[in-house]
Amino acid sequence: MKRARHWLTPCFKLTTLTLAVPFLVACEGPQSALDPAGPMAREVAMLWWAMCAFATLVLIVVMALWVHAMRRNSPQMDAARARQLTLRWLVGGGLLLPTLSVLLLLLFGIPIGHRMLPLPLAGEQPMRIEVVGHQWWWEVRYPDSGVVTANQLHLPVGRPVDLDVTSADVIHSFWVPRLGGKIDMIPGRDNRIRLQADQAGTFRGQCSEFCGTQHTHMILDVQAHDEEDFANWLQARREQQVSALPGPAGEVFAARCGQCHRVAGVSEGNRAPDLSDVGARSMLGAGVLSNEPGALLRWLHEHQRLKPGNAMPLHDDLDPDHLSTIADWLETLRP
Ligand SMILES: [Cu+2]
Incomplete structure:
Protein backbone atom coordinates (compact mmCIF):
# COMPACT_ATOMS: atom_id res chain seq x y z
CA MET A 1 0.00 0.00 0.00
CA LYS A 2 2.83 2.31 0.99
CA ARG A 3 4.62 1.46 -2.30
CA ALA A 4 1.46 2.21 -4.34
CA ARG A 5 1.05 5.66 -2.75
CA HIS A 6 4.72 6.44 -3.42
CA TRP A 7 4.19 5.54 -7.09
CA LEU A 8 0.89 7.42 -7.40
CA THR A 9 1.94 10.76 -5.92
CA PRO A 10 4.25 12.05 -8.71
CA CYS A 11 2.04 10.43 -11.37
CA PHE A 12 -1.03 12.12 -9.89
CA LYS A 13 0.75 15.50 -9.84
CA LEU A 14 1.89 15.12 -13.45
CA THR A 15 -1.60 14.12 -14.63
CA THR A 16 -3.24 17.00 -12.76
CA LEU A 17 -0.78 19.50 -14.22
CA THR A 18 -1.27 18.13 -17.76
CA LEU A 19 -5.06 18.32 -17.49
CA ALA A 20 -4.84 21.85 -16.05
CA VAL A 21 -2.86 23.24 -19.01
CA PRO A 22 -5.91 23.95 -21.24
CA PHE A 23 -7.50 25.92 -18.38
CA LEU A 24 -4.35 27.90 -17.60
CA VAL A 25 -3.69 29.24 -21.11
CA ALA A 26 -5.55 32.20 -22.58
CA CYS A 27 -8.10 31.12 -25.19
CA GLU A 28 -9.66 34.57 -25.59
CA GLY A 29 -8.47 38.06 -26.45
CA PRO A 30 -8.03 40.19 -29.57
CA GLN A 31 -5.45 37.82 -31.04
CA SER A 32 -6.77 34.37 -30.17
CA ALA A 33 -7.28 31.88 -33.01
CA LEU A 34 -9.49 29.94 -30.58
CA ASP A 35 -11.98 32.81 -30.38
CA PRO A 36 -13.00 33.03 -34.06
CA ALA A 37 -15.05 35.95 -35.40
CA GLY A 38 -15.54 34.81 -38.99
CA PRO A 39 -16.10 31.68 -41.10
CA MET A 40 -12.45 31.18 -42.14
CA ALA A 41 -11.24 31.54 -38.56
CA ARG A 42 -13.92 29.09 -37.42
CA GLU A 43 -12.53 26.49 -39.84
CA VAL A 44 -9.04 27.02 -38.35
CA ALA A 45 -10.37 26.74 -34.80
CA MET A 46 -12.33 23.58 -35.65
CA LEU A 47 -9.23 21.95 -37.14
CA TRP A 48 -7.21 22.96 -34.06
CA TRP A 49 -9.74 21.44 -31.64
CA ALA A 50 -10.01 18.25 -33.73
CA MET A 51 -6.23 17.85 -33.76
CA CYS A 52 -6.04 18.66 -30.04
CA ALA A 53 -8.71 16.03 -29.25
CA PHE A 54 -6.98 13.43 -31.42
CA ALA A 55 -3.54 14.18 -29.94
CA THR A 56 -5.01 13.94 -26.42
CA LEU A 57 -6.54 10.56 -27.28
CA VAL A 58 -3.20 9.30 -28.61
CA LEU A 59 -1.45 10.61 -25.48
CA ILE A 60 -3.92 8.85 -23.16
CA VAL A 61 -3.56 5.54 -25.04
CA VAL A 62 0.24 5.72 -25.05
CA MET A 63 0.35 6.65 -21.35
CA ALA A 64 -2.04 3.80 -20.49
CA LEU A 65 0.15 1.34 -22.40
CA TRP A 66 3.23 2.73 -20.69
CA VAL A 67 1.70 2.35 -17.20
CA HIS A 68 0.55 -1.16 -18.09
CA ALA A 69 4.03 -2.10 -19.29
CA MET A 70 5.63 -0.71 -16.12
CA ARG A 71 3.29 -2.51 -13.72
CA ARG A 72 2.80 -5.97 -15.23
CA ASN A 73 4.99 -8.92 -14.46
CA SER A 74 7.01 -10.03 -17.46
CA PRO A 75 5.51 -13.31 -18.71
CA GLN A 76 7.83 -16.17 -19.38
CA MET A 77 8.06 -16.95 -23.10
CA ASP A 78 10.52 -18.40 -25.56
CA ALA A 79 12.60 -16.26 -27.95
CA ALA A 80 10.41 -16.96 -31.02
CA ARG A 81 7.25 -15.83 -29.21
CA ALA A 82 9.02 -12.69 -27.91
CA ARG A 83 10.16 -11.81 -31.45
CA GLN A 84 6.63 -12.31 -32.76
CA LEU A 85 5.17 -10.00 -30.11
CA THR A 86 7.81 -7.33 -30.75
CA LEU A 87 7.11 -7.45 -34.48
CA ARG A 88 3.39 -7.10 -33.83
CA TRP A 89 3.92 -3.96 -31.73
CA LEU A 90 6.33 -2.51 -34.29
CA VAL A 91 3.93 -3.01 -37.20
CA GLY A 92 0.81 -2.02 -35.25
CA GLY A 93 2.19 0.89 -33.25
CA GLY A 94 4.95 2.04 -35.58
CA LEU A 95 3.30 1.70 -39.00
CA LEU A 96 -0.46 1.14 -38.87
CA LEU A 97 -1.32 3.60 -36.08
CA PRO A 98 0.66 6.57 -37.54
CA THR A 99 -0.61 5.84 -41.06
CA LEU A 100 -4.23 5.70 -39.91
CA SER A 101 -3.76 8.83 -37.78
CA VAL A 102 -2.32 10.84 -40.68
CA LEU A 103 -5.05 9.58 -43.05
CA LEU A 104 -7.76 10.54 -40.56
CA LEU A 105 -6.32 14.03 -40.12
CA LEU A 106 -6.00 14.49 -43.89
CA LEU A 107 -9.60 13.38 -44.43
CA PHE A 108 -10.68 15.99 -41.89
CA GLY A 109 -8.18 18.72 -42.81
CA ILE A 110 -8.24 18.75 -46.63
CA PRO A 111 -11.92 19.79 -46.98
CA ILE A 112 -11.34 22.52 -44.38
CA GLY A 113 -8.31 23.82 -46.28
CA HIS A 114 -10.32 23.75 -49.51
CA ARG A 115 -13.14 25.82 -47.97
CA MET A 116 -10.60 28.46 -46.89
CA LEU A 117 -9.18 28.98 -50.39
CA PRO A 118 -10.06 32.27 -52.16
CA LEU A 119 -12.03 30.46 -54.89
CA PRO A 120 -14.50 32.27 -57.22
CA LEU A 121 -17.88 32.89 -55.59
CA ALA A 122 -21.31 32.51 -57.22
CA GLY A 123 -22.92 35.61 -55.70
CA GLU A 124 -21.39 38.83 -54.43
CA GLN A 125 -17.74 39.12 -55.32
CA PRO A 126 -15.19 39.65 -52.54
CA MET A 127 -13.82 43.10 -51.88
CA ARG A 128 -10.14 43.45 -52.77
CA ILE A 129 -7.50 45.05 -50.57
CA GLU A 130 -3.73 45.08 -51.08
CA VAL A 131 -1.36 44.76 -48.15
CA VAL A 132 2.40 45.26 -48.44
CA GLY A 133 4.72 44.26 -45.60
CA HIS A 134 7.67 46.52 -44.76
CA GLN A 135 10.28 46.40 -42.04
CA TRP A 136 8.37 47.05 -39.76
CA TRP A 137 4.98 48.36 -40.78
CA TRP A 138 1.97 47.55 -42.95
CA GLU A 139 0.95 49.43 -46.10
CA VAL A 140 -2.76 48.96 -46.84
CA ARG A 141 -4.23 49.99 -50.21
CA TYR A 142 -7.83 49.97 -51.45
CA PRO A 143 -7.25 49.75 -55.22
CA ASP A 144 -10.85 50.47 -56.24
CA SER A 145 -10.89 53.82 -54.44
CA GLY A 146 -7.22 54.80 -54.36
CA VAL A 147 -7.26 55.08 -50.56
CA VAL A 148 -3.99 54.26 -48.79
CA THR A 149 -3.39 53.86 -45.09
CA ALA A 150 -0.88 52.21 -42.78
CA ASN A 151 -0.84 49.85 -39.82
CA GLN A 152 -4.62 49.63 -39.81
CA LEU A 153 -7.06 47.64 -41.89
CA HIS A 154 -10.70 48.67 -42.24
CA LEU A 155 -13.13 45.97 -43.40
CA PRO A 156 -16.87 45.69 -44.02
CA VAL A 157 -18.72 43.15 -41.85
CA GLY A 158 -20.40 40.11 -43.42
CA ARG A 159 -18.60 40.31 -46.74
CA PRO A 160 -15.63 38.22 -47.91
CA VAL A 161 -12.49 40.26 -48.44
CA ASP A 162 -9.61 39.05 -50.59
CA LEU A 163 -6.27 40.40 -49.46
CA ASP A 164 -3.47 40.42 -52.03
CA VAL A 165 -0.32 40.43 -49.97
CA THR A 166 3.32 40.92 -50.84
CA SER A 167 6.47 42.36 -49.29
CA ALA A 168 8.74 45.28 -50.12
CA ASP A 169 11.82 43.85 -48.40
CA VAL A 170 12.05 40.54 -46.50
CA ILE A 171 9.55 37.74 -45.93
CA HIS A 172 6.73 38.71 -43.57
CA SER A 173 3.55 36.81 -42.80
CA PHE A 174 0.03 38.22 -42.61
CA TRP A 175 -2.11 36.93 -39.77
CA VAL A 176 -5.30 38.16 -38.13
CA PRO A 177 -6.00 35.12 -35.93
CA ARG A 178 -9.66 35.91 -35.13
CA LEU A 179 -10.56 36.36 -38.82
CA GLY A 180 -8.67 33.70 -40.76
CA GLY A 181 -5.51 31.77 -41.45
CA LYS A 182 -2.08 33.18 -42.15
CA ILE A 183 -0.18 33.66 -45.37
CA ASP A 184 3.42 34.54 -46.20
CA MET A 185 4.26 37.92 -47.75
CA ILE A 186 7.12 37.30 -50.14
CA PRO A 187 9.03 39.96 -52.14
CA GLY A 188 8.17 39.73 -55.85
CA ARG A 189 5.22 37.41 -55.34
CA ASP A 190 1.49 38.09 -54.81
CA ASN A 191 -0.33 35.77 -52.43
CA ARG A 192 -4.02 35.94 -51.71
CA ILE A 193 -5.97 35.15 -48.56
CA ARG A 194 -9.69 35.50 -47.89
CA LEU A 195 -11.00 36.89 -44.59
CA GLN A 196 -14.45 37.66 -43.34
CA ALA A 197 -15.65 39.31 -40.15
CA ASP A 198 -19.07 38.33 -38.81
CA GLN A 199 -19.27 41.15 -36.29
CA ALA A 200 -18.18 44.76 -36.01
CA GLY A 201 -15.26 45.30 -33.70
CA THR A 202 -11.53 45.61 -33.27
CA PHE A 203 -9.22 42.73 -34.00
CA ARG A 204 -5.47 42.45 -33.93
CA GLY A 205 -3.10 41.23 -36.60
CA GLN A 206 0.56 40.43 -36.16
CA CYS A 207 3.40 39.62 -38.53
CA SER A 208 4.00 35.93 -37.93
CA GLU A 209 7.30 35.41 -39.74
CA PHE A 210 10.43 36.69 -38.01
CA CYS A 211 11.49 39.66 -40.14
CA GLY A 212 14.13 41.45 -38.08
CA THR A 213 14.75 42.93 -34.68
CA GLN A 214 11.43 44.82 -34.56
CA HIS A 215 9.30 41.91 -35.81
CA THR A 216 7.30 42.01 -32.59
CA HIS A 217 6.43 45.68 -33.26
CA MET A 218 4.59 44.87 -36.46
CA ILE A 219 1.02 44.93 -35.24
CA LEU A 220 -1.97 45.56 -37.47
CA ASP A 221 -5.06 47.24 -36.03
CA VAL A 222 -8.09 45.69 -37.76
CA GLN A 223 -11.43 47.52 -37.61
CA ALA A 224 -14.54 45.73 -38.90
CA HIS A 225 -17.44 48.11 -39.62
CA ASP A 226 -21.08 47.68 -40.55
CA GLU A 227 -21.52 48.12 -44.31
CA GLU A 228 -22.76 51.72 -43.97
CA ASP A 229 -20.00 52.76 -41.55
CA PHE A 230 -17.40 51.22 -43.82
CA ALA A 231 -18.77 53.04 -46.89
CA ASN A 232 -18.73 56.31 -44.92
CA TRP A 233 -15.13 55.74 -43.81
CA LEU A 234 -14.01 54.92 -47.35
CA GLN A 235 -15.77 57.95 -48.81
CA ALA A 236 -14.35 60.26 -46.13
CA ARG A 237 -10.85 58.98 -46.86
CA ARG A 238 -11.34 59.27 -50.61
CA GLU A 239 -12.48 62.88 -50.35
CA GLN A 240 -10.01 63.86 -47.64
CA GLN A 241 -8.05 67.00 -48.39
CA VAL A 242 -5.52 68.17 -45.89
CA SER A 243 -4.43 71.80 -45.63
CA ALA A 244 -0.65 72.07 -45.61
CA LEU A 245 0.99 73.16 -42.40
CA PRO A 246 1.84 76.87 -42.81
CU1 LIG B 1 7.74 39.95 -38.91
Whole structure:
Protein backbone atom coordinates (compact mmCIF):
# COMPACT_ATOMS: atom_id res chain seq x y z
CA MET A 1 0.00 0.00 0.00
CA LYS A 2 2.83 2.31 0.99
CA ARG A 3 4.62 1.46 -2.30
CA ALA A 4 1.46 2.21 -4.34
CA ARG A 5 1.05 5.66 -2.75
CA HIS A 6 4.72 6.44 -3.42
CA TRP A 7 4.19 5.54 -7.09
CA LEU A 8 0.89 7.42 -7.40
CA THR A 9 1.94 10.76 -5.92
CA PRO A 10 4.25 12.05 -8.71
CA CYS A 11 2.04 10.43 -11.37
CA PHE A 12 -1.03 12.12 -9.89
CA LYS A 13 0.75 15.50 -9.84
CA LEU A 14 1.89 15.12 -13.45
CA THR A 15 -1.60 14.12 -14.63
CA THR A 16 -3.24 17.00 -12.76
CA LEU A 17 -0.78 19.50 -14.22
CA THR A 18 -1.27 18.13 -17.76
CA LEU A 19 -5.06 18.32 -17.49
CA ALA A 20 -4.84 21.85 -16.05
CA VAL A 21 -2.86 23.24 -19.01
CA PRO A 22 -5.91 23.95 -21.24
CA PHE A 23 -7.50 25.92 -18.38
CA LEU A 24 -4.35 27.90 -17.60
CA VAL A 25 -3.69 29.24 -21.11
CA ALA A 26 -5.55 32.20 -22.58
CA CYS A 27 -8.10 31.12 -25.19
CA GLU A 28 -9.66 34.57 -25.59
CA GLY A 29 -8.47 38.06 -26.45
CA PRO A 30 -8.03 40.19 -29.57
CA GLN A 31 -5.45 37.82 -31.04
CA SER A 32 -6.77 34.37 -30.17
CA ALA A 33 -7.28 31.88 -33.01
CA LEU A 34 -9.49 29.94 -30.58
CA ASP A 35 -11.98 32.81 -30.38
CA PRO A 36 -13.00 33.03 -34.06
CA ALA A 37 -15.05 35.95 -35.40
CA GLY A 38 -15.54 34.81 -38.99
CA PRO A 39 -16.10 31.68 -41.10
CA MET A 40 -12.45 31.18 -42.14
CA ALA A 41 -11.24 31.54 -38.56
CA ARG A 42 -13.92 29.09 -37.42
CA GLU A 43 -12.53 26.49 -39.84
CA VAL A 44 -9.04 27.02 -38.35
CA ALA A 45 -10.37 26.74 -34.80
CA MET A 46 -12.33 23.58 -35.65
CA LEU A 47 -9.23 21.95 -37.14
CA TRP A 48 -7.21 22.96 -34.06
CA TRP A 49 -9.74 21.44 -31.64
CA ALA A 50 -10.01 18.25 -33.73
CA MET A 51 -6.23 17.85 -33.76
CA CYS A 52 -6.04 18.66 -30.04
CA ALA A 53 -8.71 16.03 -29.25
CA PHE A 54 -6.98 13.43 -31.42
CA ALA A 55 -3.54 14.18 -29.94
CA THR A 56 -5.01 13.94 -26.42
CA LEU A 57 -6.54 10.56 -27.28
CA VAL A 58 -3.20 9.30 -28.61
CA LEU A 59 -1.45 10.61 -25.48
CA ILE A 60 -3.92 8.85 -23.16
CA VAL A 61 -3.56 5.54 -25.04
CA VAL A 62 0.24 5.72 -25.05
CA MET A 63 0.35 6.65 -21.35
CA ALA A 64 -2.04 3.80 -20.49
CA LEU A 65 0.15 1.34 -22.40
CA TRP A 66 3.23 2.73 -20.69
CA VAL A 67 1.70 2.35 -17.20
CA HIS A 68 0.55 -1.16 -18.09
CA ALA A 69 4.03 -2.10 -19.29
CA MET A 70 5.63 -0.71 -16.12
CA ARG A 71 3.29 -2.51 -13.72
CA ARG A 72 2.80 -5.97 -15.23
CA ASN A 73 4.99 -8.92 -14.46
CA SER A 74 7.01 -10.03 -17.46
CA PRO A 75 5.51 -13.31 -18.71
CA GLN A 76 7.83 -16.17 -19.38
CA MET A 77 8.06 -16.95 -23.10
CA ASP A 78 10.52 -18.40 -25.56
CA ALA A 79 12.60 -16.26 -27.95
CA ALA A 80 10.41 -16.96 -31.02
CA ARG A 81 7.25 -15.83 -29.21
CA ALA A 82 9.02 -12.69 -27.91
CA ARG A 83 10.16 -11.81 -31.45
CA GLN A 84 6.63 -12.31 -32.76
CA LEU A 85 5.17 -10.00 -30.11
CA THR A 86 7.81 -7.33 -30.75
CA LEU A 87 7.11 -7.45 -34.48
CA ARG A 88 3.39 -7.10 -33.83
CA TRP A 89 3.92 -3.96 -31.73
CA LEU A 90 6.33 -2.51 -34.29
CA VAL A 91 3.93 -3.01 -37.20
CA GLY A 92 0.81 -2.02 -35.25
CA GLY A 93 2.19 0.89 -33.25
CA GLY A 94 4.95 2.04 -35.58
CA LEU A 95 3.30 1.70 -39.00
CA LEU A 96 -0.46 1.14 -38.87
CA LEU A 97 -1.32 3.60 -36.08
CA PRO A 98 0.66 6.57 -37.54
CA THR A 99 -0.61 5.84 -41.06
CA LEU A 100 -4.23 5.70 -39.91
CA SER A 101 -3.76 8.83 -37.78
CA VAL A 102 -2.32 10.84 -40.68
CA LEU A 103 -5.05 9.58 -43.05
CA LEU A 104 -7.76 10.54 -40.56
CA LEU A 105 -6.32 14.03 -40.12
CA LEU A 106 -6.00 14.49 -43.89
CA LEU A 107 -9.60 13.38 -44.43
CA PHE A 108 -10.68 15.99 -41.89
CA GLY A 109 -8.18 18.72 -42.81
CA ILE A 110 -8.24 18.75 -46.63
CA PRO A 111 -11.92 19.79 -46.98
CA ILE A 112 -11.34 22.52 -44.38
CA GLY A 113 -8.31 23.82 -46.28
CA HIS A 114 -10.32 23.75 -49.51
CA ARG A 115 -13.14 25.82 -47.97
CA MET A 116 -10.60 28.46 -46.89
CA LEU A 117 -9.18 28.98 -50.39
CA PRO A 118 -10.06 32.27 -52.16
CA LEU A 119 -12.03 30.46 -54.89
CA PRO A 120 -14.50 32.27 -57.22
CA LEU A 121 -17.88 32.89 -55.59
CA ALA A 122 -21.31 32.51 -57.22
CA GLY A 123 -22.92 35.61 -55.70
CA GLU A 124 -21.39 38.83 -54.43
CA GLN A 125 -17.74 39.12 -55.32
CA PRO A 126 -15.19 39.65 -52.54
CA MET A 127 -13.82 43.10 -51.88
CA ARG A 128 -10.14 43.45 -52.77
CA ILE A 129 -7.50 45.05 -50.57
CA GLU A 130 -3.73 45.08 -51.08
CA VAL A 131 -1.36 44.76 -48.15
CA VAL A 132 2.40 45.26 -48.44
CA GLY A 133 4.72 44.26 -45.60
CA HIS A 134 7.67 46.52 -44.76
CA GLN A 135 10.28 46.40 -42.04
CA TRP A 136 8.37 47.05 -39.76
CA TRP A 137 4.98 48.36 -40.78
CA TRP A 138 1.97 47.55 -42.95
CA GLU A 139 0.95 49.43 -46.10
CA VAL A 140 -2.76 48.96 -46.84
CA ARG A 141 -4.23 49.99 -50.21
CA TYR A 142 -7.83 49.97 -51.45
CA PRO A 143 -7.25 49.75 -55.22
CA ASP A 144 -10.85 50.47 -56.24
CA SER A 145 -10.89 53.82 -54.44
CA GLY A 146 -7.22 54.80 -54.36
CA VAL A 147 -7.26 55.08 -50.56
CA VAL A 148 -3.99 54.26 -48.79
CA THR A 149 -3.39 53.86 -45.09
CA ALA A 150 -0.88 52.21 -42.78
CA ASN A 151 -0.84 49.85 -39.82
CA GLN A 152 -4.62 49.63 -39.81
CA LEU A 153 -7.06 47.64 -41.89
CA HIS A 154 -10.70 48.67 -42.24
CA LEU A 155 -13.13 45.97 -43.40
CA PRO A 156 -16.87 45.69 -44.02
CA VAL A 157 -18.72 43.15 -41.85
CA GLY A 158 -20.40 40.11 -43.42
CA ARG A 159 -18.60 40.31 -46.74
CA PRO A 160 -15.63 38.22 -47.91
CA VAL A 161 -12.49 40.26 -48.44
CA ASP A 162 -9.61 39.05 -50.59
CA LEU A 163 -6.27 40.40 -49.46
CA ASP A 164 -3.47 40.42 -52.03
CA VAL A 165 -0.32 40.43 -49.97
CA THR A 166 3.32 40.92 -50.84
CA SER A 167 6.47 42.36 -49.29
CA ALA A 168 8.74 45.28 -50.12
CA ASP A 169 11.82 43.85 -48.40
CA VAL A 170 12.05 40.54 -46.50
CA ILE A 171 9.55 37.74 -45.93
CA HIS A 172 6.73 38.71 -43.57
CA SER A 173 3.55 36.81 -42.80
CA PHE A 174 0.03 38.22 -42.61
CA TRP A 175 -2.11 36.93 -39.77
CA VAL A 176 -5.30 38.16 -38.13
CA PRO A 177 -6.00 35.12 -35.93
CA ARG A 178 -9.66 35.91 -35.13
CA LEU A 179 -10.56 36.36 -38.82
CA GLY A 180 -8.67 33.70 -40.76
CA GLY A 181 -5.51 31.77 -41.45
CA LYS A 182 -2.08 33.18 -42.15
CA ILE A 183 -0.18 33.66 -45.37
CA ASP A 184 3.42 34.54 -46.20
CA MET A 185 4.26 37.92 -47.75
CA ILE A 186 7.12 37.30 -50.14
CA PRO A 187 9.03 39.96 -52.14
CA GLY A 188 8.17 39.73 -55.85
CA ARG A 189 5.22 37.41 -55.34
CA ASP A 190 1.49 38.09 -54.81
CA ASN A 191 -0.33 35.77 -52.43
CA ARG A 192 -4.02 35.94 -51.71
CA ILE A 193 -5.97 35.15 -48.56
CA ARG A 194 -9.69 35.50 -47.89
CA LEU A 195 -11.00 36.89 -44.59
CA GLN A 196 -14.45 37.66 -43.34
CA ALA A 197 -15.65 39.31 -40.15
CA ASP A 198 -19.07 38.33 -38.81
CA GLN A 199 -19.27 41.15 -36.29
CA ALA A 200 -18.18 44.76 -36.01
CA GLY A 201 -15.26 45.30 -33.70
CA THR A 202 -11.53 45.61 -33.27
CA PHE A 203 -9.22 42.73 -34.00
CA ARG A 204 -5.47 42.45 -33.93
CA GLY A 205 -3.10 41.23 -36.60
CA GLN A 206 0.56 40.43 -36.16
CA CYS A 207 3.40 39.62 -38.53
CA SER A 208 4.00 35.93 -37.93
CA GLU A 209 7.30 35.41 -39.74
CA PHE A 210 10.43 36.69 -38.01
CA CYS A 211 11.49 39.66 -40.14
CA GLY A 212 14.13 41.45 -38.08
CA THR A 213 14.75 42.93 -34.68
CA GLN A 214 11.43 44.82 -34.56
CA HIS A 215 9.30 41.91 -35.81
CA THR A 216 7.30 42.01 -32.59
CA HIS A 217 6.43 45.68 -33.26
CA MET A 218 4.59 44.87 -36.46
CA ILE A 219 1.02 44.93 -35.24
CA LEU A 220 -1.97 45.56 -37.47
CA ASP A 221 -5.06 47.24 -36.03
CA VAL A 222 -8.09 45.69 -37.76
CA GLN A 223 -11.43 47.52 -37.61
CA ALA A 224 -14.54 45.73 -38.90
CA HIS A 225 -17.44 48.11 -39.62
CA ASP A 226 -21.08 47.68 -40.55
CA GLU A 227 -21.52 48.12 -44.31
CA GLU A 228 -22.76 51.72 -43.97
CA ASP A 229 -20.00 52.76 -41.55
CA PHE A 230 -17.40 51.22 -43.82
CA ALA A 231 -18.77 53.04 -46.89
CA ASN A 232 -18.73 56.31 -44.92
CA TRP A 233 -15.13 55.74 -43.81
CA LEU A 234 -14.01 54.92 -47.35
CA GLN A 235 -15.77 57.95 -48.81
CA ALA A 236 -14.35 60.26 -46.13
CA ARG A 237 -10.85 58.98 -46.86
CA ARG A 238 -11.34 59.27 -50.61
CA GLU A 239 -12.48 62.88 -50.35
CA GLN A 240 -10.01 63.86 -47.64
CA GLN A 241 -8.05 67.00 -48.39
CA VAL A 242 -5.52 68.17 -45.89
CA SER A 243 -4.43 71.80 -45.63
CA ALA A 244 -0.65 72.07 -45.61
CA LEU A 245 0.99 73.16 -42.40
CA PRO A 246 1.84 76.87 -42.81
CA GLY A 247 5.04 78.63 -41.74
CA PRO A 248 8.58 77.37 -41.08
CA ALA A 249 7.36 74.09 -39.52
CA GLY A 250 5.47 73.40 -42.76
CA GLU A 251 8.66 74.00 -44.74
CA VAL A 252 10.51 71.57 -42.47
CA PHE A 253 7.78 68.97 -42.99
CA ALA A 254 7.93 69.40 -46.79
CA ALA A 255 11.73 69.26 -46.91
CA ARG A 256 12.19 66.34 -44.48
CA CYS A 257 9.08 64.33 -43.60
CA GLY A 258 7.23 64.75 -46.90
CA GLN A 259 10.11 63.22 -48.86
CA CYS A 260 9.19 59.80 -47.42
CA HIS A 261 5.65 60.19 -46.06
CA ARG A 262 2.53 60.89 -48.08
CA VAL A 263 -0.17 63.20 -46.73
CA ALA A 264 -3.17 63.50 -49.07
CA GLY A 265 -2.88 66.80 -50.96
CA VAL A 266 0.31 67.86 -49.15
CA SER A 267 3.19 65.46 -49.87
CA GLU A 268 3.79 62.46 -52.10
CA GLY A 269 6.53 60.47 -50.34
CA ASN A 270 6.15 56.72 -50.74
CA ARG A 271 8.95 55.16 -48.70
CA ALA A 272 7.28 55.36 -45.29
CA PRO A 273 3.77 55.05 -43.84
CA ASP A 274 1.03 57.25 -45.30
CA LEU A 275 0.16 59.83 -42.62
CA SER A 276 -3.08 61.20 -44.08
CA ASP A 277 -5.17 59.76 -41.21
CA VAL A 278 -2.47 59.24 -38.60
CA GLY A 279 -4.46 61.22 -36.01
CA ALA A 280 -7.27 58.64 -36.18
CA ARG A 281 -5.06 55.60 -35.60
CA SER A 282 -5.14 53.76 -32.32
CA MET A 283 -1.39 53.29 -32.12
CA LEU A 284 1.91 54.60 -33.43
CA GLY A 285 4.96 52.74 -34.71
CA ALA A 286 2.83 49.66 -35.57
CA GLY A 287 2.10 48.95 -31.94
CA VAL A 288 4.86 50.76 -30.03
CA LEU A 289 2.77 53.57 -28.53
CA SER A 290 -0.90 54.13 -27.89
CA ASN A 291 -1.89 57.18 -29.94
CA GLU A 292 -2.79 59.44 -27.03
CA PRO A 293 -2.38 63.23 -27.03
CA GLY A 294 1.34 63.98 -26.95
CA ALA A 295 2.35 60.50 -28.18
CA LEU A 296 3.21 61.77 -31.69
CA LEU A 297 5.67 64.32 -30.30
CA ARG A 298 7.22 61.64 -28.12
CA TRP A 299 7.52 59.38 -31.17
CA LEU A 300 9.24 62.14 -33.18
CA HIS A 301 11.80 62.66 -30.40
CA GLU A 302 12.33 59.07 -29.24
CA HIS A 303 11.45 56.79 -32.17
CA GLN A 304 14.93 55.24 -32.38
CA ARG A 305 14.88 54.48 -28.66
CA LEU A 306 11.29 53.15 -28.79
CA LYS A 307 11.80 51.12 -31.99
CA PRO A 308 15.55 50.78 -32.66
CA GLY A 309 16.52 50.21 -36.26
CA ASN A 310 13.39 51.67 -37.88
CA ALA A 311 14.07 53.51 -41.13
CA MET A 312 13.18 57.03 -39.90
CA PRO A 313 16.26 59.20 -39.35
CA LEU A 314 16.86 61.08 -36.11
CA HIS A 315 15.50 64.62 -35.87
CA ASP A 316 18.04 65.92 -33.36
CA ASP A 317 19.09 68.69 -35.75
CA LEU A 318 15.57 70.12 -36.02
CA ASP A 319 14.16 72.96 -33.94
CA PRO A 320 12.10 71.37 -31.10
CA ASP A 321 9.40 74.01 -31.62
CA HIS A 322 9.02 72.95 -35.25
CA LEU A 323 8.77 69.31 -34.21
CA SER A 324 6.13 70.21 -31.67
CA THR A 325 4.13 72.13 -34.30
CA ILE A 326 4.40 69.23 -36.75
CA ALA A 327 3.25 66.75 -34.08
CA ASP A 328 0.25 68.94 -33.17
CA TRP A 329 -0.70 69.19 -36.86
CA LEU A 330 -0.32 65.44 -37.43
CA GLU A 331 -2.68 64.78 -34.51
CA THR A 332 -5.41 66.67 -36.39
CA LEU A 333 -5.11 64.49 -39.51
CA ARG A 334 -8.19 62.28 -39.67
CA PRO A 335 -10.89 61.66 -42.26
CU1 LIG B 1 7.74 39.95 -38.91
